[in-house]
Amino acid sequence: MSQTISLTEFANRLQQLAAQAQADNSADWSTKYLGKKGLFKQISADIRAVNDKKAAGQALNDLKSRLEAIAAQKNVATVTAPPTPALDFTLPAADTPVGHLHPVSQMIEQITDIFGRLGFIRVRHPELDDDENVFGRLNMAPGHPARDEWETFFVHHPGTPGHQHIRWVMTPHTSNGQVHEMLRLGKPPIRMINIARTYRRQQDVTHTQMFHQFEGLMVDKDVNITHLKGVLDYFAREFYGPDSRSRIRPFHFQFTEPSFEIDFSCHFCHGTGQTDNGDKCKFCKSGWHEVGGAGMVHPHVLQACGLDPTQYTGFAFGWGIERTYTLQDNIDVPDIRNFYNGNLEFLQQF
Ligand code: DAH
Numbered sequence: 001m002s003q004t005i006s007l008t009e010f011a012n013r014l015q016q017l018a019a020q021a022q023a024d025n026s027a028d029w030s031t032k033y034l035g036k037k038g039l040f041k042q043i044s045a046d047i048r049a050v051n052d053k054k055a056a057g058q059a060l061n062d063l064k065s066r067l068e069a070i071a072a073q074k075n076v077a078t079v080t081a082p083p084t085p086a087l088d089f090t091l092p093a094a095d096t097p098v099g100h101l102h103p104v105s106q107m108i109e110q111i112t113d114i115f116g117r118l119g120f121i122r123v124r125h126p127e128l129d130d131d132e133n134v135f136g137r138l139n140m141a142p143g144h145p146a147r148d149e150w151e152t153f154f155v156h157h158p159g160t161p162g163h164q165h166i167r168w169v170m171t172p173h174t175s176n177g178q179v180h181e182m183l184r185l186g187k188p189p190i191r192m193i194n195i196a197r198t199y200r201r202q203q204d205v206t207h208t209q210m211f212h213q214f215e216g217l218m219v220d221k222d223v224n225i226t227h228l229k230g231v232l233d234y235f236a237r238e239f240y241g242p243d244s245r246s247r248i249r250p251f252h253f254q255f256t257e258p259s260f261e262i263d264f265s266c267h268f269c270h271g272t273g274q275t276d277n278g279d280k281c282k283f284c285k286s287g288w289h290e291v292g293g294a295g296m297v298h299p300h301v302l303q304a305c306g307l308d309p310t311q312y313t314g315f316a317f318g319w320g321i322e323r324t325y326t327l328q329d330n331i332d333v334p335d336i337r338n339f340y341n342g343n344l345e346f347l348q349q350f
Helices: 007-023 029-034 039-049 053-074 103-116 145-149 176-185 225-240 299-304 321-326 336-340
Strands: 121-123 153-157 166-170 190-199 210-220 246-253 256-265 288-297 313-320
Touching (some): 007 039, 103 121, 176 299, 210 321, 225 313, 246 288
Parallel strands (some): 121 190
Antiparallel strands (some): 153 166, 210 313, 256 288
């Protein structure tokens, strides 16, 4: 156990310190006696060794007042305030963080702009629609198995007295925009781009239940597949860069005949499928990325939308917006759900 100090001894030490302070005229007086590690602080610690803490505390308070009086007499500042930096009013103000358009909105603007240069006008058609517009007029009669390809959400309205129960479709694709546009205009020429939210019962790292698609449609006299290919190549160059190309492969969709899947050349390996040292390109493996579907509008669809298929032909194409980002080499989309979970770190890369 440490040594005890009598109250008298303690008081004596305090007296000595006061006398020393009184006689001292050094420039750092304030720090030396009243500073954070000064002599008053040091001597205060000795109170632990005094039995009569109450009296010793009182003596310390007296010493503190005495030192402050001496400081006032010597005209020294007892508080060592940090130097105030000079204010420079000519400096620019601190930056305020500013947000930006959501990547999906940015992409919508970009897509609208690219197709706009080819005369495709952006339109907006319903995201909650009638079964007939989403499936029926697109050559998928009730009960047709092709309907199963779209994992569709339905909204049931119970109906009101005098009105029957209604089953709305939450559009699983933007192809219903084709139907609306043909019915709206009644006759070609038609060149539209319908961009809307779409819904499907899927959720994992590459799918969200709500996502965006865009749908292109061109109908006129003598429209053929070469026009479709030209439009897709134009998009590839404008969107992915001057050496990007598109490729169409035979496929099946119920509302187009013939139908195709659309690929764009991989911009990592420039469509070769290989890295410079002959390894397989890790990003695409084959030189191409599949992005969406396309085809010549099926005669049944033209007819169901009031157009004469013996006079007019057309092409259509469509694919997802979020997915398009996953094919850009400067953007990292490890989980597509990041578009919608408010993850700023992810969103700030756009
Ligand atoms: N609607 C199709 C889908 O959601 C994509 C599509 C395929 C759109 C062919 C088209 C088309 O316009 O012609 O997968």
